[in-house]
Amino acid sequence: MTWKNKAEAVxxxxxxxxxxxxxxxxxxxxxxxxxxxxxxxxxxxxxxCGAGIRxxxxxxxxxxxxxxxxxxxxxxxxxxxxxxxxNQGGYLMVAYEEGEYNQLLANMAxxxxxxxxxxIVDYDEAKEICPxxxxxxxxxxxxxxxxGHADPFLTTFAFQEAAKxxxxxxxxxxxxxxxxxxxxxxxxxxxxxxxxxxxxVVNAAGGYSQFVAKMAxxxxxxxxxxxxxxxxxPVEPGVCPPMLMSFSGNxxxxxxxxxxxxxxxxxxxxxxxxxxxxxxxxxEHMSKTFTKLLPRTKxxxxxxxWSGLYNMTPDRAPIMGEADAIKxxxxxxxxxxxxxxxxxxxxxxxxxxxxxxxxxxxxxxxxYRRFAEGKLLIEPAVV
Amino acid sequence: MKKEIVVCRxxxxxxEEIRQWINRGYDSFDELKRVLRxxxxxxxxxxxxxxxxxxxxRAKGVPVSxxxxxxxxxxxKPVKLGILAEGGDK
Ligand SMILES: Cc1cc2nc3c(=O)[nH]c(=O)nc-3n(C[C@H](O)[C@H](O)[C@H](O)COP(=O)(O)OP(=O)(O)OC[C@H]3O[C@@H](n4cnc5c(N)ncnc54)[C@H](O)[C@@H]3O)c2cc1C
Ligand code: FES
Numbered sequence: 001m002t003w004k005n006k007a008e009a010v011x012x013x014x015x016x017x018x019x020x021x022x023x024x025x026x027x028x029x030x031x032x033x034x035x036x037x038x039x040x041x042x043x044x045x046x047x048x049c050g051a052g053i054r055x056x057x058x059x060x061x062x063x064x065x066x067x068x069x070x071x072x073x074x075x076x077x078x079x080x081x082x083x084x085x086x087n088q089g090g091y092l093m094v095a096y097e098e099g100e101y102n103q104l105l106a107n108m109a110x111x112x113x114x115x116x117x118x119x120i121v122d123y124d125e126a127k128e129i130c131p132x133x134x135x136x137x138x139x140x141x142x143x144x145x146x147x148g149h150a151d152p153f154l155t156t157f158a159f160q161e162a163a164k165x166x167x168x169x170x171x172x173x174x175x176x177x178x179x180x181x182x183x184x185x186x187x188x189x190x191x192x193x194x195x196x197x198x199x200x201v202v203n204a205a206g207g208y209s210q211f212v213a214k215m216a217x218x219x220x221x222x223x224x225x226x227x228x229x230x231x232x233x234p235v236e237p238g239v240c241p242p243m244l245m246s247f248s249g250n251x252x253x254x255x256x257x258x259x260x261x262x263x264x265x266x267x268x269x270x271x272x273x274x275x276x277x278x279x280x281x282x283x284e285h286m287s288k289t290f291t292k293l294l295p296r297t298k299x300x301x302x303x304x305x306w307s308g309l310y311n312m313t314p315d316r317a318p319i320m321g322e323a324d325a326i327k328x329x330x331x332x333x334x335x336x337x338x339x340x341x342x343x344x345x346x347x348x349x350x351x352x353x354x355x356x357x358x359x360x361x362x363x364x365x366x367x368y369r370r371f372a373e374g375k376l377l378i379e380p381a382v383v
Numbered sequence: 384m385k386k387e388i389v390v391c392r393x394x395x396x397x398x399e400e401i402r403q404w405i406n407r408g409y410d411s412f413d414e415l416k417r418v419l420r421x422x423x424x425x426x427x428x429x430x431x432x433x434x435x436x437x438x439x440x441r442a443k444g445v446p447v448s449x450x451x452x453x454x455x456x457x458x459x460k461p462v463k464l465g466i467l468a469e470g471g472d473k
Pocket of ligand 1: 012013014015016017018036037038039040041042043044045046047048049050051052053174175176177204205206207208209212227228229264307308309310311332333334335336337338339340341342
């Protein structure tokens with residue numbers, strides 16, 4: 001692809017966040033949008049994620065975000081002209097502790113008030129939703145049928161193809177190595193292939209966003225944690241139609257449309273060494289979880305395991321906004337374990353912010369200044 | 384009449400689809416894997432990887448030896464969950 005050394009906006013990072021932001025900038029009329037990806041598109045966290053989508057949250061802002069995402073995913077196929085592998089089998093939340101169940105009920109009351117149809121199900125109903133389920137030890141369940149998952153590759157590539165049609169230039173194997181700032185305004189980027197002048201630069205570098213922020217002289221408190229995940233061979237559909245999720249049980253498990261079952265958990269020790277290895281401990285721990293929860297899976301084979309980065313912030317909520325002292329430098333990062341589902345909506349909101357200064361969902365609380373002001377957004381519903 | 388040539392039997396992906404996506408810029412094994420699922424089937428690419436690498440080499444005009452073979456992910460031989468779950472109780 002030919003190299004142009006000027007752009008209206010440069011987006012750093014080819015995960016769902018960067019690709020969605022680039023697409024929405026072009027859709028809102030920007031002519032010269034360039035996206036830089038140091039590897040290939042979707043090789044970062046996005047291509048490694050569980051790809052769950054849910055509106056069952058505990059903070060009002062996240063519920064609004066989650067519901068907007070479910071709405072958006074339901075129409076992405078038509079909008080982008082490509083299948084995104086959406087599968088709405090619902091999220092079945094499983095609580096094993098009294099306090100945890102009360103939290104689910106409080107979340108549900110909030111969700112219902114915001115138009116999300118989450119309801120309580122008893123164990124028999126839970127087994128109807130998920131036929132092979134064994135959870136006698138659970139205290140209670142909530143379910144929202146419109147939750148589900150999509151294919152993270154197809155979703156990102158659908159945005160990429162649509163963005164290309166709108167004139168976005170995507171450079172793979174292109175690493176941003178420096179960000180140039182003059183008089184408190186960003187003026188461009190340097191890369192391993194040359195430099196680009198641009199008045200707008202977006203940091204969508206996922207697990208590396210703290211390093212990219214530093215290139216502009218900005219310190220953000222983000223760090224990256226390795227999370228592991230595994231997938232089985234395909235089995236007959238209906239073994240695990242919903243996403244099973246439990247905070248105290250520490251798991252999420254779901255069956256893909258082609259039959260494979262995918263599952264992960266929060267890691268012990270929270271490794272933050274940027275290694276993307278696989279551990280035997282995880283494999284053994286997750287196999288125990290699988291076979292206890294879904295005894296039918298005992299004879300099912302694991303075909304792959306891998307890991308990816310959660311880009312974390314002190315409150316596990318993302319950073320969205322423009323840098324205070326560097327005009328034109330925008331951040332959309334720190335999505336921890338829910339950046340895939342937020343992508344279609346957060347990219348839209350970022351483009352609105354960049355082009356109009358206003359957004360249809362209030363994202364001001366997500367600015368990184370909340371950390372200095374002590375206004376953390378603690379979400380009770382995360383694994 | 385055009386005959387469909389299936390390259391990846393596990394995921395039923397045709398040569399035509401592979402060529403189409405290479406033309407759109409998905410010209411590495413890992414990118415094709417992500418968009419078409421080639422190499423993700425039960426055989427984990429044993430049956431299709433070489434043909435696809437050749438196709439990429441042809442499109443890019445480079446020798447096959449210069450095309451990266453893509454990521455291999457463990458376990459190389461699928462193991463049953465029930466057996467893995469018992470691993471700890473020695
Ligand atoms: C195991 C696991 C399970 C998950 N499950 C879910 C889930 O069920 N639902 C959900 O919504 N989310 C889930 N997530 C979280 C989700 O994957 C992330 O929040 C999301 O993908 C973040 O997207 P991103 O675009 O910000 O980052 P990424 O996809 O990581 O993209 C950032 C890109 O920037 C590139 N980059 C970095 N530095 C540079 C540079 N200097 N120059 C150029 N390019 C650069 C990287 O190569 C990378 O491709 C999960 C994550 C993991 C690891
Ligand atoms: S033939 Fe392609 S994965 Fe088996």
